[in-house]
Amino acid sequence: xxxxxxxxxxxxxxxxxxxxxxxxxxxxxxxxxxxxxxxxxxxxxxxxxxxxxxxxxxxxxxxxxxxxxxxxxxxxxxxxxxxxxxxxxxxxxxxxxxxxxxxxxxxx
DNA sequence: CGGCTGACGTAAC
DNA sequence: TGTTACGCCAGCC
Numbered sequence: 001x002x003x004x005x006x007x008x009x010x011x012x013x014x015x016x017x018x019x020x021x022x023x024x025x026x027x028x029x030x031x032x033x034x035x036x037x038x039x040x041x042x043x044x045x046x047x048x049x050x051x052x053x054x055x056x057x058x059x060x061x062x063x064x065x066x067x068x069x070x071x072x073x074x075x076x077x078x079x080x081x082x083x084x085x086x087x088x089x090x091x092x093x094x095x096x097x098x099x100x101x102x103x104x105x106x107x108x
Numbered sequence: 109c110g111g112c113t114g115a116c117g118t119a120a121c
Numbered sequence: 122t123g124t125t126a127c128g129c130c131a132g133c134c
Contacts, residue, residue, distance in 0.1 A: 008130070028117050031129085037117080042130040044115035049131090051115090063116060070115030080115095 008034070012046040013053065015106050019060045022087045023104030024096060026064045033106040048073060059083040066099030 015030050027047070028040040036042070043061075050056040051073060059080045063069045071080035071094060081091045090097040 026117095027115065031116080036129070038127090039129045040116035040118095041114070041128080042116090045129095045131060047115050058115080061115075068115090073115060 008036075008039070008042060009046040009049060012043050013050055013056050016047070016050065016056045016058065016061055018106065019057060019104055022089075022102065024060045024062055024066070024084070024089070024099075024102050025104050025106070026062060026066075028064050029105055030061070044070065057083075060087075062096060066096035066103075068094040068096070 011034050012030055015033060016025075019025055026040075027043040028037070031037055031040040031043045034043075047056075047058045047061055047070060051058045058070070059074065061070075068080050068084075068091065071077055074080045074083075081094065084091055084096065089102055096102065
């Protein structure tokens with residue numbers, strides 16, 4: 001059952017694609033869901049390649065404190081923030097407000 | 109081929 | 122309570 005999927009990246013993409021509109025998750029949460037709680041870093045790296053895929057809303061993935069650490073990788077510095085604000089999120093100083101309320105976790 | 113870096117997170121001191 | 126070190130995987134020099 002569920003033999004190992006293709007690549008680690010593909011698994012990350014699959015989880016990110018499941019993030020519902022108006023919700024966000026964290027790198028570590030995804031890594032943990034994949035069974036690699038210490039591979040959060042690799043998840044973030046996967047997002048770097050994921051941002052080329054329109055199916056992967058990488059802007060809905062932030063670090064554990066709701067900080068837009070990867071906004072610099074979105075063409076523009078404000079791109080990530082604007083995308084999140086367009087979904088109804090309130091961001092101050094690159095930090096998602098009410099993060100706990102918009103936090104979404106993979107259906108483990 | 110070897111070593112460093114990087115969208116993170118946790119543990120240890 | 123704040124800082125430092127380590128782990129993880131993949132890409133690049």
